[in-house]
Amino acid sequence: MTHDTYRNAIAWIRVLRPLVWGGAALLLLTPWVAMRFTDEVAWTGGDFVVFGAMLLAGCVAFETTARVARVPSYLLAGAISIGAGFLLLWANLAVGIVDEPGHRANLLFLGVLVVGALGAGVARLQARGMSRVLVAMALAQMAAGGIAMGMDTQESPTFVLAFTGLYVVAWLLSALLFHKAARALAAG
Template sequence: MTPTAATALRGHRIRIAAWSVAALLLLTPLVAMQFTTEVVWTPGDFLFAAIMMGTVGLLVELAVHATSDWSYRGGVMIAVAVSFLIVWINLAVGIIGSEDNPANLMFFAVPLIAGAGAVIARFRPLGMYRAMIAAAIGQVATFAIALVAGWAFIGPITLGFTFLWLCAARLFYTAAR
């Protein structure tokens, strides 16, 4: 087998494994519902989860096919993962209080900042770097607003998300060099 064929086969296996993990994650609540009444998902919940996981998978696939630069790929993977986490956590339990708290709406702005910045930058590495910096600033702004408004102390989660945005930014900066 040629080195190129071996690399393609390995890549194919990684893709199959990644999509299989997504499917297993999606089936986990279904299995849990068979053993406990604390997990109650509707068909709409499963559909939404499938759309979210499918979107993550497709964005990562696009990044992998768009470039062979591992820094760029890593930046995309981190940015997509942190966006997914912000949306998922916010919708599932809420970051400030419950998921019904209107203050949580400001957290949706952060992935939108990153996404809009990426589109404006036409997905070029240096522009992506700037978009991730803007997202990190937006993330810190959510902390400042919550602190000033007296809603909740969200320092640890804000610090974690900001760190991830800055990691993505650093990887895009490396890809731009």
């Protein structure tokens, strides 16, 4: 890894940090503003607390990734996986991926995030290990989608297949970028 590569990673972090935190603040304010103009959005205090906690967790995950990142590919892999994980949790809690949020099939998709969180701890956020964790998440996503399609649901199997495919691509892209980061760090 060259000194310029490290400086590029730091430069990207400086650009992304205010965007991440500012974007989180705007996302939290959006439903509050929407509630002023329409009755279609009716969040409770609990909704804001849960969403705020999710946003805080995503921002802290970004900060942790930023501290560990020594190459831009690691930072990008982290950003993709954090963003995908955030959206997976948000969709699951807000409307449910399969039928309503309380449907038991949705627990399978939350299991993908558990695989990621536990795997990241075991890998200690090291690029090579994170690459393997993201491959495991892609496999868990495929299993969750396959099992969910076989369950008694009102959801279209085509939707579950497309949803699953989109996330498998995101997890595998992150895995590839973590792998690239591991190679760059080893060459370094």
